[in-house]
Amino acid sequence: MRDMDFVPLGLAADLVILTVRDGRLQVLLIRRGIPPYEGQWALPGGFVRPDEDLETTARRELAEETGLTTERIHLEQLATYGAPDRDPRGRVVSVAYLALVPDLPAPVAGSDAASASWIDVQKVRGLAFDHDRILTDGVERARAKLEYSPLATAFCPPEFTISELRGVYEAVWGTPLDPRNFHRKVTKTPDFVAPVGTTTTRDGGRPAQLFHRGTATTLHPPMTRA
Amino acid sequence: MRDMDFVPLGLAADLVILTVRDGRLQVLLIRRGIPPYEGQWALPGGFVRPDEDLETTARRELAEETGLTTERIHLEQLATYGAPDRDPRGRVVSVAYLALVPDLPAPVAGSDAASASWIDVQKVRGLAFDHDRILTDGVERARAKLEYSPLATAFCPPEFTISELRGVYEAVWGTPLDPRNFHRKVTKTPDFVAPVGTTTTRDGGRPAQLFHRGTATTLHPPMTRA
DNA sequence: TCAAAAGTGTTTGTCCTACACCCATGA
DNA sequence: TCATGGGTGTAGGACAAACACTTTTGA
Numbered sequence: 001m002r003d004m005d006f007v008p009l010g011l012a013a014d015l016v017i018l019t020v021r022d023g024r025l026q027v028l029l030i031r032r033g034i035p036p037y038e039g040q041w042a043l044p045g046g047f048v049r050p051d052e053d054l055e056t057t058a059r060r061e062l063a064e065e066t067g068l069t070t071e072r073i074h075l076e077q078l079a080t081y082g083a084p085d086r087d088p089r090g091r092v093v094s095v096a097y098l099a100l101v102p103d104l105p106a107p108v109a110g111s112d113a114a115s116a117s118w119i120d121v122q123k124v125r126g127l128a129f130d131h132d133r134i135l136t137d138g139v140e141r142a143r144a145k146l147e148y149s150p151l152a153t154a155f156c157p158p159e160f161t162i163s164e165l166r167g168v169y170e171a172v173w174g175t176p177l178d179p180r181n182f183h184r185k186v187t188k189t190p191d192f193v194a195p196v197g198t199t200t201t202r203d204g205g206r207p208a209q210l211f212h213r214g215t216a217t218t219l220h221p222p223m224t225r226a
Numbered sequence: 227m228r229d230m231d232f233v234p235l236g237l238a239a240d241l242v243i244l245t246v247r248d249g250r251l252q253v254l255l256i257r258r259g260i261p262p263y264e265g266q267w268a269l270p271g272g273f274v275r276p277d278e279d280l281e282t283t284a285r286r287e288l289a290e291e292t293g294l295t296t297e298r299i300h301l302e303q304l305a306t307y308g309a310p311d312r313d314p315r316g317r318v319v320s321v322a323y324l325a326l327v328p329d330l331p332a333p334v335a336g337s338d339a340a341s342a343s344w345i346d347v348q349k350v351r352g353l354a355f356d357h358d359r360i361l362t363d364g365v366e367r368a369r370a371k372l373e374y375s376p377l378a379t380a381f382c383p384p385e386f387t388i389s390e391l392r393g394v395y396e397a398v399w400g401t402p403l404d405p406r407n408f409h410r411k412v413t414k415t416p417d418f419v420a421p422v423g424t425t426t427t428r429d430g431g432r433p434a435q436l437f438h439r440g441t442a443t444t445l446h447p448p449m450t451r452a
Numbered sequence: 453t454c455a456a457a458a459g460t461g462t463t464t465g466t467c468c469t470a471c472a473c474c475c476a477t478g479a
Numbered sequence: 480t481c482a483t484g485g486g487t488g489t490a491g492g493a494c495a496a497a498c499a500c501t502t503t504t505g506a
Contacts, residue, residue: 432504435459
């Protein structure tokens with residue numbers, strides 16, 4: 001690093017916000033109200049303010065788009081995209097973040113002027129800028145992380161059943177899993193989940209135990225895709 | 227993303243360049259010749275030029291510091307660091323890259339004015355800026371990737387023996403591995419390595435087969451740390 | 453002949469898969 | 480009572496750790 005050299009450029013934080021709804025992996029997109037790419041779908045995001053940390057920007061945008069208290073939301077840096085021609089307005093470097101949120105009880109309200117919607121990840125094509133690529137990277141990250149981390153719980157409400165957790169894996173990976181073996185594996189992996197002590201019949205059939213997140217940060221051995 | 231908003235800021239690419247020498251994991255550091263942090267060790271890096279892609283900046287710096295043709299060098303984006311106060315000169319956002327290079331036959335020459343050295347990763351402390359953190363993240367990434375990718379070969383010359391490859395794992399992970407089981411596992415994992423057909427006695431003892439990289443991009447099943 | 457490293461065989465235990473089977477509820 | 484999902488048991492196979500053993504070189 002030599003002299004300071006302030007090239008004129010914009011610094012943005014864009015968000016890949018994923019959730020599982022109706023058994024399908026979905027992403028929160030906004031429809032752009034202004035050029036460039038007016039009318040097209042894009043990832044939510046915004047410019048980093050002076051003296052604002054990158055993650056603070058991301059969390060602020062997340063709160064604006066989802067209307068949620070974001071303290072308990074999983075948010076991690078994904079990657080940075082800086083091709084010189086990625087934004088027709090000029091040089092804009094975007095730090096992308098990946099957020100995993102539970103199926104929201106409240107609708108996506110108050111997301112300023114632009115209209116926001118949950119869209120099936122499978123159906124998304126033709127996003128503005130290089131957002132197709134960013135989304136692909138985010139989904140791939142999420143798929144990989146479910147294998148060796150307890151991150152699937154980030155898609156669940158505070159209390160969940162084992163089959164709800166299984167539904168997350170099936171939606172994100174797009175493959176069916178054996179309910180019996182899944183149950184055994186999850187409950188036997190140390191600190192993956194912890195029993196609450198109560199049961200629910202919201203999934204039908206025999207009452208299922210409720211669990212909340214355990215304290216594990218990595219899974220040994222990992223969960224395996226079919 | 228709303229209006230263009232060009233906050234004055236510097237955009238830099240910093241490099242965590244790792245190698246394995248003498249059985250130890252080492253990182254390339256430069257001693258800073260100018261303030262801030264004058265005289266302290268830091269990661270090599272430099273500012274992104276206008277209209278230059280981020281990875282191009284990283285590869286240019288890599289070539290400058292190592293004197294190598296960088297085409298065959300493994301280089302991947304690590305993470306972006308943008309705390310407002312991380313550089314006392316002003317707002318500087320740094321995109322960090324991780325490079326894995328073989329034990330260089332040629333010395334580290336021509337790295338402009340600053341003096342560059344290979345330092346044992348274990349012994350590094352007190353780097354300039356937030357470079358301790360960046361280095362830690364880079365080493366952690368390398369350790370994790372050896373498990374499920376054939377990336378250990380990036381530390382090896384084009385032709386290598388199985389025990390040289392094992393030496394890479396032992397150095398990066400800091401644990402001894404069973405030579406017999408390691409040999410079996412590597413040679414039986416499809417497309418991890420491919421036999422050249424010749425042998426060498428440079429490691430002493432019975433001649434060892436030489437291998438080069440296979441075409442695999444992920445390892446199934448993964449290599450396991452002790 | 454000996455040391456050193458390469459490479460193979462074998463045992464033992466763990467984990468995964470597949471599926472038979474039983475349990476507890478609502479309709 | 481039946482349908483539905485929750486949960487346990489178990490047999491068979493794949494794989495990993497540990498280590499005895501053989502092979503091929505240089506000194």
